[in-house]
Amino acid sequence: MKLGGLLKSLAPTIASAAGGPMAGMAVRMAAQKLGVPDATANEIEDIIEREPEKAVLLKEADTEFKDRIKEMEIDLESFKSELEDRKHARETFKNDWTPKVFGILALLLYGAYVLTVTIMPHDQNDETIISLVLGQLSGILGTMAAFWFSGSSTK
DSSP states (O other): OOTTHHHHHHOHHHHHHTTSTTHHHHHHHHHHHHTOTTOOHHHHHHHHHHOGGGHHHHHHHHHHHHHHHHHHHHHHHHHHHHHHHHHHHHHHHTTOHHHHHHHHHHHHHHHHHHHHHHHSOGGGOOHHHHHHHHHHHHHHHHHHHHHHHSSOOOO
16 A cells, blocks of 8 residues: 555545644654554554554544644634734834833833842842842833834834
């Protein structure tokens, strides 16, 4: 029997992934379903030829792989919509001074706070409060940097 012939008839989704970027994931899912996690496509076909009753497991693996692909497409679509939303927000605020002033103010306050904590004597510093404030300011700066500089820029 030609390689892939059995897979194509029993698990068309897995067989169609062979040779593409999803091949490893497809074969791994089929192999795990059959109870031989390190099997190759050839070995999977050999197992099915020797034990035809395992064809049901292979069909189940094909269905699971198809479902996984659909989940990944949904994730990709949500990522695309998030990216478009971010581009729209950048476009909306590109001429507004408020986010820019807020960003510069947050950066200056962060620097001033770090400088103040650094030059103060150690016994006057409450490390919990310092960590809390630095964490909050770092989060604000990280969010602003992600908004203005991550993903794709609007040109």
